[in-house]
Structure formats: C-alpha cells, structure tokens
Amino acid sequence: MASPLRLPTLLLLGLLGLLAASPARGHDLRIEREGDSLVLRYGHGSPGSHHAGPTGTEPGFVREAICFDAGGNPTPVTPEAGSPLRLPGDCAATWALVSTGYWTKTPAGTRNLPATEVEHALSSRQSFESVKRLDAWTDALAQPLTSELEIVPLVDPRAVTPGKKLDVRVVRDGRPVAGLPVSCDGRVRGQTGQDGTIRLKVPEVELVLVQATVRDPHPGPEADEMVTTAGLVFETGGKE
Amino acid sequence: MSLSCGLLAAGLAPIVAVLAPSASPAHELLLDVLPAEALLLDLRYADGTAFSYEGYEIRPEGEEIPFQSGRTDANGRIAFAPGRAGSWRLTARSEDGHGLDVSFTTSAQGGDAVMTSRSWFDRYPRVFAGAGLILGIFGALQLFARRRRAAGLATLAVLAASSPCLAHHGVASLGVAGLQGPGAPVETSSSATLPAGKGLLTVKLDEAVFEKKTSERDDEGDVSSFWLYGFGWGVKPWLSAYVFVPYTAKRTEDNSFTTAGFTDLSVTAVLGFKLDEGLRLVPASESLDEQEDWHFTIYAGTTLPTGDENVRDADGAIDPGKALGFGTTAVSLGATVTKPAPEHLTWVGELSWIRFGEHEYDDGTRVRFGSELRANAALALRLATHAERGLRADAQLEGNFLRLGRDEVDGTGEAATGGDMVYLLPGARFYAGSTSAAFGVKIPIWTDLNEEADQQGGEGTEDVRILATFSALF
Numbered sequence: 001m002a003s004p005l006r007l008p009t010l011l012l013l014g015l016l017g018l019l020a021a022s023p024a025r026g027h028d029l030r031i032e033r034e035g036d037s038l039v040l041r042y043g044h045g046s047p048g049s050h051h052a053g054p055t056g057t058e059p060g061f062v063r064e065a066i067c068f069d070a071g072g073n074p075t076p077v078t079p080e081a082g083s084p085l086r087l088p089g090d091c092a093a094t095w096a097l098v099s100t101g102y103w104t105k106t107p108a109g110t111r112n113l114p115a116t117e118v119e120h121a122l123s124s125r126q127s128f129e130s131v132k133r134l135d136a137w138t139d140a141l142a143q144p145l146t147s148e149l150e151i152v153p154l155v156d157p158r159a160v161t162p163g164k165k166l167d168v169r170v171v172r173d174g175r176p177v178a179g180l181p182v183s184c185d186g187r188v189r190g191q192t193g194q195d196g197t198i199r200l201k202v203p204e205v206e207l208v209l210v211q212a213t214v215r216d217p218h219p220g221p222e223a224d225e226m227v228t229t230a231g232l233v234f235e236t237g238g239k240e
Numbered sequence: 241m242s243l244s245c246g247l248l249a250a251g252l253a254p255i256v257a258v259l260a261p262s263a264s265p266a267h268e269l270l271l272d273v274l275p276a277e278a279l280l281l282d283l284r285y286a287d288g289t290a291f292s293y294e295g296y297e298i299r300p301e302g303e304e305i306p307f308q309s310g311r312t313d314a315n316g317r318i319a320f321a322p323g324r325a326g327s328w329r330l331t332a333r334s335e336d337g338h339g340l341d342v343s344f345t346t347s348a349q350g351g352d353a354v355m356t357s358r359s360w361f362d363r364y365p366r367v368f369a370g371a372g373l374i375l376g377i378f379g380a381l382q383l384f385a386r387r388r389r390a391a392g393l394a395t396l397a398v399l400a401a402s403s404p405c406l407a408h409h410g411v412a413s414l415g416v417a418g419l420q421g422p423g424a425p426v427e428t429s430s431s432a433t434l435p436a437g438k439g440l441l442t443v444k445l446d447e448a449v450f451e452k453k454t455s456e457r458d459d460e461g462d463v464s465s466f467w468l469y470g471f472g473w474g475v476k477p478w479l480s481a482y483v484f485v486p487y488t489a490k491r492t493e494d495n496s497f498t499t500a501g502f503t504d505l506s507v508t509a510v511l512g513f514k515l516d517e518g519l520r521l522v523p524a525s526e527s528l529d530e531q532e533d534w535h536f537t538i539y540a541g542t543t544l545p546t547g548d549e550n551v552r553d554a555d556g557a558i559d560p561g562k563a564l565g566f567g568t569t570a571v572s573l574g575a576t577v578t579k580p581a582p583e584h585l586t587w588v589g590e591l592s593w594i595r596f597g598e599h600e601y602d603d604g605t606r607v608r609f610g611s612e613l614r615a616n617a618a619l620a621l622r623l624a625t626h627a628e629r630g631l632r633a634d635a636q637l638e639g640n641f642l643r644l645g646r647d648e649v650d651g652t653g654e655a656a657t658g659g660d661m662v663y664l665l666p667g668a669r670f671y672a673g674s675t676s677a678a679f680g681v682k683i684p685i686w687t688d689l690n691e692e693a694d695q696q697g698g699e700g701t702e703d704v705r706i707l708a709t710f711s712a713l714f
Contacts, residue, residue, distance in 0.1 A: 043337065103336045107293050109311065110334040122293075127336075165516065165529065182527070188286065190527030199516075201529035 028186070029231050030209055031087065031094050031133035038133065040065070040085035040096050061098050063128075067091035072140030092136035095145055100127045102223050114222035124223040131209075131231035134158065144171050151182075151210055151232035154197070162204040162236050169196045170212045170230070182212045202236055209233050278321035279346065283312055283332055288628025290316030294334040301327035301343060322346050421531050422578055423586040423620025423634045426667040426680040426707050430588045431535035431578035433512035433522050434474030434713075440482075442470040442711040446682075449703045452493060453696050461697020462493040478521035480510040482541075490562055497553045501564045508541030508572070535578045543570045550602045560607045561698075567599035570609075584623075590616040598648070610645025610658045620669070630673045636680065638665035644699060646690060659689030661700035667707065674713040682707055 030041045040062065062079040069075070070092040079085045087094045102114040104124040115124035130148055134141060137156035144150050154167040169192075170177045176196025181188050185203040192198045192212070202208060210232040215225050283291035292314050297306040312318055312332065322328070325347045333339030424430045434440055446466040454460065467487040474480050484507075489500035512522040515534040522535070547565025552558055574592030581587070591614070598608040618638040625632045639662065646658035667680025682705035689700050 100336065105293065107314075109294050110336050110338075112335055184529075189529050191525070193523075193525040198525075198527050199523075199530050200527055201532075 028209060029096075029098060029129045029131045029229070030207065030233050031096065031131055032207065033089065033235075036089045038087040038089055038091065038094055040087070040098075040131070042084075042098070058100075061100065063097045063099055065096040066094070066145075068093040068095070068141065068145055070136050070138045070140065072138070072143065072145060074145070092138065093132060093134050093141050093145060095130065095132045097128065097130040097148060099129070102126050104223070115224070116222050124218075125225050125227045126218055126223045127227050127229075129229045129231070131233055133233040135235075144174050147173050149177070149212065149214055149228050149230040151212055151230050153232065153234075157202070157208070157232070157234040158236065160202045160236070162202050164202055165199050166202050167197055167199050168210060168232065170198070171196060172214070177212075177214065180212050180214060182210065184208065184210050204236075206235060206237075207233060208236055276321055278319045281318040281320055281330065283316045283318070283340070284628070285338070286627065288626065290314070290628075291332065291334070291338070292316045294332060294339075296330065296332035299329045299331075301329050420528055420622070420625070422535075422580040423588075423622060423636065424669065424676070424678075425588050425616075425618035425620055425636050425638050425665075426669065426678040426709065427640060427665055427682065428588050428590045428616035428618040428638050429537070429539075429574070429576050429592075430586075431512060431537045431576045433478055433510060433537065434472050434480040436474045436477045436524060438474045439714050440470070440472035440711060441714070442468075442472070442709065444468040444470070444709040445707065447706040448699075449705070450697045451701050451703045457494045458492075459496045460493045462491050464488065464490040464697075476521075477524045478512045480512070482508045482510070484508070488564060497559070497562060499551050499562045499564060501548065503547035504543040504565045504570075505546050506541055506543040506570075506572075508539055510537050510539040512537045532580050537576045539572075539574045539576075541572045545569065545599075549599065558601050558603050558605070560601060560605070560609075566596060566609065567601065568597035570594055570596040574614075584621055586620040586622075588616075588618040588620070590614070590618075592616075606650050608648040610647045612645070613643040615641040618665075630671075632671040634669045634671075636665075636667045636669060636678075638667070638680070639663070640665060640682070642699060656691040656694035657698070659687065659692065659695070659700055661689070662686040663705075665707070676709075676711050678707070678709045680707040681705070 028041070028043055031038050032041050033039075042061075062085050065077040065079060065085055065087060066074045067077055067088050068091060072093075075091075077085070077087050085096060087096075101112060102124060103126075104111050104113055104115045104118050105122040106118050106120050107122070108120075111118050114126075115121035130146075130150070132145065132150060134153070134157060137158065142152070142154075144152055149170070149172045152169045152171055154169060157166050157168075160166045168182075170180050170182065176192070176194075178192055178194045178196055180192045180196075181190075182192060182198045182200070183189060184200045185205060185208065189200055190198055200210065211229055213227060213229040215227050218224060218226050283294075283296075285291060291312055294312050294316075295310070296312060296318060297309040298318075298320060299306050307322065307328070308318075308320060310318075318330075325345075327343060327345045329341070329343045331339070331341045422430065422432065424432065444467070446468070448464045448466070450461045450463070452460050452462075465488070467489075468484055469487070470482055470484045472480055472482040483505060485505045486503045487501065488503050489498070491498045513519055513536050514522055514530075515536075516530060523530070543566060545565055545567050547563070549560070549563040549565040549567035550558055551563050553562070572592060572594045574590060576588065576590045578586060578588045592612075593614075594612040596609040596611065598606055600606045616638060618636060620634045620636045623633045623635050641660070641662050643660050644658045647654040661684050663682045664685045665680045665682045667678060669676055669678040682702075684700055684702055687700040689695050692700075695701050
C-alpha cells in the first residue's frame with residue numbers, strides 16, 4: 001500500500017495539475033489555394049490534436065458550393081465524390097456548406113448516426129458547417145452572400161496587418177446575431193455584441209480562420225440540436 | 241479539449257473485498273479491490289464538456305503496444321496508475337474527429353506519481369507566482385507572530401483607510417470568454433468599468449492589527465476593522481458611478497476607548513478609456529483581443545460628512561483619530577492603467593491622491609488630516625479555470641506605496657503623524673459566475689514615518705492587515 005501523500009507533494013500536484021491545460025480547437029473547414037484552384041479542406045489544425053473523423057471526401061459531405069464574382073453573382077460548383085471539393089481559382093469569393101450528418105453520444109463512444117438508430121443515446125446533434133473565403137473586396141462582397149449563418153467583415157480583411165484589429169459582423173438571414181461566441185485561429189475571443197459585431201486581432205498566420213457557432217433545437221427525434229458553424233477565411237499580408 | 245491532472249486517492253483498508261471465493265475452476269477470474277494512488281487524466285472540450293465514453297490509449301513513449309487502453313468514463317476521465325517513472329503518450333479520439341495526442345512524464349517518488357506539463361512557458365510563471373503567494377503568506381504569519389516595539393500615540397489618519405478606495409472588485413463576466421479576461425487585484429483598482437445597465441454590490445473588510453510598543457495592556461491601538469459596503473452602476477460602458485458606505489470599528493488594547501459605527505459615505509465617478517489604434521472610450525462589449533489592449537481610468541470622488549466626528553472618550557475628550565467622520569469633505573482623484581498579457585498575466589498600476597478639508601470640532605479644535613498619495617502596482621496571474629462551472633482562481637501580488645501628509649491641528653503640523661510606507665500584498669481571487677471573492681495579507685515592508693518612534697496605531701505601524709472582498713455583478 002502506498003504511503004500517505006505529504007503536504008509538499010500535494011501542493012506540487014495541485015500546482016502542476018493546474019498547468020496542463022492545452023489549447024483546444026474545433027473543426028477547421030478551410031478553403032485553401034492550391035495552384036490555380038481552391039480546395040476545400042476539413043479537419044483539425046492544431047498541433048497535438050488527433051483527427052480521425054470525416055475527411056471531407058465522403059459522399060454527400062458537400063451540400064452546396066458557390067463561386068462569386070466581384071459583383072457578388074453566384075455560380076454553383078458541383079463537387080466530385082471521393083475527392084476534396086475544388087473551386088475555380090479566380091473566384092472573388094467562394095462559399096461552401098458541408099454536413100457530417102448526425103452525431104450521437106453513446107456509452108460506446110460518439111456514433112455517426114441519428115439518435116433514433118443507436119442504443120442508449122445520451123446526446124445528439126446534426127452538424128452543419130460553412131466557410132466563406134474572400135479573395136477580393138468590393139461593395140457586393142461586403143454584404144452577406146447567403147441567407148445562412150455568415151461572417152461578414154466590415155473592412156477588407158486582407159488589408160489588415162497581422163496584429164491589428166478587424167471588425168466582423170455575424171449575420172443570419174441577413175440580420176445580426178448577438179451574443180454568439182466567435183473564435184479566431186481556433187481560440188474563442190468573445191461574443192458578438194448587440195449589433196452582431198466583434199473586434200478581433202488578426203493573428204500572425206498566413207490563412208486566418210474566424211468561426212462562429214449557433215445551436216438550435218432539432219425539429220425531429222433524430223437529434224437534440226442542430227449545430228451550425230460559419231467560417232470566414234482570408235489570407236493576410238496587407239494586400240490591396 | 242484540455243488535459244489536466246489530479247490525484248485519485250482510493251480507500252483506506254488494505255483489501256476491501258475478494259469476490260467469488262467459492263469453489264474455483266482453473267480459469268476463474270478473481271477480483272481484488274485494492275487502495276491505490278493514480279493520476280486522474282481529465283479530458284474536456286474547451287467549453288468544459290466532458291470528453292466522455294471515448295476511446296484512448298496510453299503508450300510508453302516510442303513503443304507500439306499500449307500500457308493502457310479503453311474508454312474515458314462518464315466524466316471524461318482516465319485513472320492512470322503507471323507505478324513507475326516514465327514518458328508517456330496519450331492518444332484519445334472520438335469518431336467525429338475530436339481528440340488529442342500528447343506526451344507527458346511521470347515521476348515516482350515514494351510511490352507518488354507526478355504529472356508534469358510539457359510547456360515550460362506555461363509552467364514556470366505560475367509556479368513562481370504560487371511560490372510567491374505561499375512565501376508571502378508565510379512572511380505575514382511570521383510578522384504577525386513577532387513581538388512588538390515601544391509605546392505609541394494617537395490613531396490619527398486610520399479613518400482615512402476607509403475613504404474612497406475604489407477597488408474594482410473584478411467580477412468574471414459570464415460568457416465563453418469571461419473566464420479569460422483581465423484579473424483584478426485585491427487592493428489596487430483595475431481599469432475595468434461596469435457594463436452599462438449593470439450593477440455591482442461589493443463588501444470589503446480591511447482588518448488592521450497594530451504593532452504594540454509596550455507589553456502592558458494599555459490604550460494602544462489594537463485592532464481596527466474597516467468595512468466598506470459599495471454599490472456601483474454602469475451608467476455607460478465607459479462611465480461607472482459608485483456609492484460607498486464605510487463601517488469602522490477601532491479597539492484599543494485595554495478597551496478604554498472603542499468606537500464603532502458607519503462613517504462618511506463617499507461617491508465616485510470612473511471614466512474608462514483604452515488605447516486601440518488611438519485613444520477611445522471603452523466600448524459596450526470587448527473581445528479578449530480588445531481586453532488585451534491598454535486600458536485606463538480616471539476617477540474623482542468625495543466623501544460626505546455623514547459620520548459622527550465628535551465621538552468622545554470616557555473623559556469627554558474628542559479624539560479626531562477615533563472619530564467616525566471627518567466633519568467635512570475629502571476629495572479624491574486617481575488614475576489607473578491595466579495591461580493584460582496575452583495569456584495569463586495582468587499588470588495594474590494606480591495613482592491616487594486624497595485631500596482632506598479642515599474641520600472645527602465641537603471642542604473648538606481645528607484639524608486637517610494629512611493628504612494621502614498612493615502608488616500601487618499589482619500583478620494578477622490566472623492560475624486555473626473551470627469553464628463548465630464558471631470558476632477561476634488567480635494569484636496576486638501587489639506593492640502599495642503610501643505617502644501620508646502630516647496632520648494639522650489649529651494650523652500647526654502635528655507631531656508623530658504622516659510619513660512614507662510600502663506594503664507588500666500577496667493575495668488570491670476566486671471567481672464563480674458573476675461573483676468573486678478575494679483575500680490578501682498586507683504587510684508593511686518599509687516605513688519612513690515622521691517621529692516614527694512615537695507613532696502607534698496608524699498606517700505604517702501595523703503588524704499586518706488582512707483584506708477580504710466579495711463582489712457580485714447583477
């Protein structure tokens with residue numbers, strides 16, 4: 001039998017126990033430039049994370065994809081099954097909506113099934129994620145491009161030097177959403193104000209990802225809630 | 241997702257149960273329930289939700305075969321009892337893609353397993369702060385136990401300790417980012433303003449235990465308790481208003497002259513602004529990125545002569561130092577600056593000045609207490625948070641300089657009053673939702689008092705001051 005713990009050991013354990021918090025990140029849905037085209041990437045981007053979930057190539061993963069020109073005119077893009085979504089590289093803005101379907105927590109782990117199809121469902125959700133990438137800045141692109149949950153920068157985000165602040169507005173159906181948690185580069189930075197805006201420091205990374213998530217009750221028995229995450233992606237570097 | 245470590249200390253009896261002792265075939269499985277010590281690995285999402293029922297493996301670093309594998313429990317925890325020192329790699333994942341892959345080490349000292357952080361950056365600032373806190377409290381206890389110098393004078397100026405001290409009794413704002421905002425010291429006012437339309441109720445106790453200069457039980461000042469009840473209101477995001485109602489109790493060693501009661505109430509207005517690509521007023525809501533900007537406040541206040549300044553002793557004499565009011569106003573001005581570091585640290589500075597009016601007491605004596613100049617510097621270090629429960633703990637260290645002017649009686653400087661002093665104040669603050677409580681010990685570490693040998697029972701002559709505050713935002 002082990003000896004009783006001594007006070008210094010307890011103190012040390014207590015102190016060290018407080019230290020081990022590591023940064024945590026949600027799913028990263030990004031549209032990255034690859035040669036002459038843009039590619040939709042899905043996964044976790046943080047070091048130390050371990051992604052073994054959907055890869056973004058599953059059939060039905062991409063629900064909708066749109067290429068916008070500088071005037072905000074949409075051109076739908078059809079995904080190809082079995083490979084990551086590719087979008088034209090000359091789009092002024094690109095947007096994609098994806099879903100990994102239903103996720104149900106059970107005593108045997110989290111299952112990619114509706115709550116109605118598993119035993120001992122503990123909690124469940126239907127997951128939707130969208131991402132918008134901006135490669136230009138015009139009056140049209142400064143407006144919401146869809147009726148979905150969307151993050152709209154108030155100025156050209158590509159022109160904001162890393163370390164400086166960027167104001168963004170979170171909207172849904174074109175209306176501001178207040179009190180919504182917003183993360184930047186995987187870290188929650190606060191909540192939107194009454195006008196749906198939040199002011200963020202642009203991090204020192206090449207590709208910035210801003211995300212906001214809203215939770216709604218699910219209308220059917222398949223899940224407890226619908227979790228919808230919107231992302232905004234842009235390249236930094238003080239571009240004109 | 242976060243990974244934290246705690247201690248699982250199981251049972252007392254050496255062997256609690258042996259199951260299935262009946263006739264046993266060769267392949268029967270037996271169970272012993274033994275007390276043991278283990279590390280408890282606590283896996284949570286960033287919002288505090290337990291990473292429950294998910295698969296994991298723990299391998300010795302560099303090896304393929306797991307030492308332990310399975311699923312986290314309903315609380316997202318793993319009990320890990322390696323029984324030896326080593327480097328380990330924990331891999332945990334859920335089917336929807338959440339997970340982590342981290343390395344950690346354990347040491348075995350007398351059977352105790354210790355988990356260490358991978359991050360030196362994370363580790364040392366907090367250890368130093370924790371050690372500083374412990375040493376500070378230890379030092380205070382030593383001072384408290386020490387015995388005493390010689391005789392003393394009156395307790396002038398002690399009353400001033402409960403005058404307009406703002407103390408921004410930091411309250412963790414509710415919300416996802418609230419637990420990561422700037423810290424608030426125990427004594428030094430931070431640069432936080434109250435949210436518009438929100439109120440703050442606060443109470444603070446400052447208990448001063450004075451050093452005695454004689455061994456006899458005489459009329460030396462013994463203990464003074466300064467309670468401060470406050471109500472604040474956010475008029476605008478950048479403008480807060482406060483009303484403070486102090487209650488003071490002063491006791492002499494022989495109880496020959498003890499006074500207690502509500503003293504002069506005070507009102508204060510605080511204007512908050514910040515440096516964010518230029519000076520601007522504090523906005524209605526701020527992200528963590530904005531909270532990391534330089535923040536400033538300027539404040540002004542005054543006491544109102546609501547207390548009884550003509551308290552008399554058993555012989556009918558008035559001692560202004562024991563009074564429950566100044567009989568006149570005392571005007572205060574101050575400024576603060578706050579700069580949170582990106583991760584865990586907040587630095588706060590404060591400069592304030594109080595000038596007392598002259599008052600003629602009922603016995604015809606005219607007294608003006610010496611002005612007070614305070615310069616405070618404080619560090620607050622966020623030690624731990626628990627997002628799910630809305631809890632946060634900070635360690636704090638403050639240095640408080642106070643220059644007390646000489647009191648004037650009938651226009652003449654009073655002997656054995658005033659001087660300079662520096663206090664050290666280690667403390668801690670705990671947040672729970674929209675409430676917070678703070679504790680600290682304030683120790684005079686340097687004094688240069690006027691006629692110091694004759695001063696007793698006033699500021700700079702304490703053994704220790706014990707501070708405690710509680711605040712609630714509503």
